Amino acid sequence: MKKLYVLSMVMFLTWGGLAKASDLATSDELLQLQHEWAHINYELADEQKESAFEALANKAHAWSEQHTDKVEPLIWEAIIKSTYAGAKGGLGALSLMEEARDLLLKAEKIDAKALNGSIYTSLGSFYYMTPGWPIGFGDDDKAEEYLKQAIEMAPDDMDANYFTGDYWLEEHKYKKAAEYLQKVIDLPNVVARPVYTKGRKAEAFEKLAKAKKHIH
Numbered sequence: 106m107k108k109l110y111v112l113s114m115v116m117f118l119t120w121g122g123l124a125k126a127s128d129l130a131t132s133d134e135l136l137q138l139q140h141e142w143a144h145i146n147y148e149l150a151d152e153q154k155e156s157a158f159e160a161l162a163n164k165a166h167a168w169s170e171q172h173t174d175k176v177e178p179l180i181w182e183a184i185i186k187s188t189y190a191g192a193k194g195g196l197g198a199l200s201l202m203e204e205a206r207d208l209l210l211k212a213e214k215i216d217a218k219a220l221n222g223s224i225y226t227s228l229g230s231f232y233y234m235t236p237g238w239p240i241g242f243g244d245d246d247k248a249e250e251y252l253k254q255a256i257e258m259a260p261d262d263m264d265a266n267y268f269t270g271d272y273w274l275e276e277h278k279y280k281k282a283a284e285y286l287q288k289v290i291d292l293p294n295v296v297a298r299p300v301y302t303k304g305r306k307a308e309a310f311e312k313l314a315k316a317k318k319h320i321h
Contacts, residue, residue, distance in 0.1 A: 132177075134168055135177055135181065138161070138164070138165055138168070138181050138185070139181075139298070139301075140298075140300075141161055141164075142161065142184070142185060142188065143298065143300040143301045143304065144300065145157045145158055145161060145188075146188060146304065147300050147301070147303070147304035148300065151192075154192040155189070155192040155193055157192075158185065158188050158189035158192045158193075159189055159193075161185050161189075162182070162185045162186050162189045165178065165181055165182040165185045165186075166182055168181075168182070169182045169208075174215075175215075176212045176215045176216045176219040176220075177219065177220060179208045179209070179211055179212040179215070180208075180209065180212050180219065180220055180223055180224060180227070182205075182208055183204075183205040183206070183208035183209045183212070183227060184205070184223075184227060186201050186202075186204055186205040186208070187201070187202060187205045187227070187231065189201055190202050190205070196240070199235070199236075199240070199241050202231060202235050202241070202242075203241075203242065205227075205231065206228065206231050206242065209224050209227050209228050209231070210228075212224050213228070218258065221258070221259045221262050222254070222255050222258035222259045222262065222265065223255075223262075223264065225251045225252070225254040225255035225258065225265075226251075226252070226255040226259075226262065226264050226265045226268055228247075228251045229247075229248045229249070229250075229251030229252035229254075229255055229268060229269075229272065230248070230252075230268040230271075230272075231248075232244045232245070232247040232248035232251065233245055233248035233249075233252075233272050233275060245276070248272055249272065252265070252268060252269045252272055255268075255269070256269055261292060263289055263292050263295070263302075263305055264305070266285045266286075266288045266289045266292070267285070267286070267289045267305060267308065267309055267312075269285045270282045270283070270284070270285030270286035270288075270289065270309065270312060270313075270316075271286075271312055273285065274286075274312055274315060274316055277319070279316045279317075279319040279320050280316075280320055282312070282313075282316040283313055283316040283317060283320060286309045286310075286312050286313040286316060287309075287313060289305065289306060289309035290306055290309050290310060290313065
């Protein structure tokens with residue numbers, strides 16, 4: 106049975122080359138949430154993360170409530186809720202993951218291409234990292250399909266490649282995993298987001314090392 110290890114999957118978007126960008130795609134509110142997310146995830150001690158992510162999730166929800174017709178707040182509320190779930194841990198985190206998934210499914214109906222296909226990347230990661238029935242909604246087939254769409258939409262997106270690589274690592278397809286994880290490391294840095302770039306590439310390097318142990 107898969108464990109819920111959402112903390113390792115938390116998201117931070119590069120969203121270069123946005124499709125159908127709205128006025129919120131580059132708003133100060135969005136940038137602030139992204140920077141706060143990166144700080145909590147990569148710079149705070151583990152024992153500080155749960156309360157910090159809970160507060161940030163509440164902030165993201167308030168932003169969503171102010172812009173009910175926009176897709177970006179839904180995406181980022183979902184992302185932050187998933188990281189809060191990871192910090193919280195245990196079966197109690199599953200309800201948060203369900204809420205996060207439902208937010209993304211709602212966002213998908215509004216604009217599936219928003220923020221460089223991050224809806225597909227996020228849903229793909231949710232489905233392979235959450236336990237399956239009867240505990241949770243995890244589904245490897247759905248995960249693979251969403252991640253495939255994410256890569257097709259944004260082949261040079263850091264998160265799309267990272268989670269596709271991690272998915273194949275979980276499936277014991279080590280050569281496939283290594284291909285995507287190596288690409289994460291080779292991609293240009295997101296200059297405006299150094300904390301995210303350093304953290305995500307470090308995660309990819311660690312996963313790549315695991316994959317290489319099984320490649321002969």
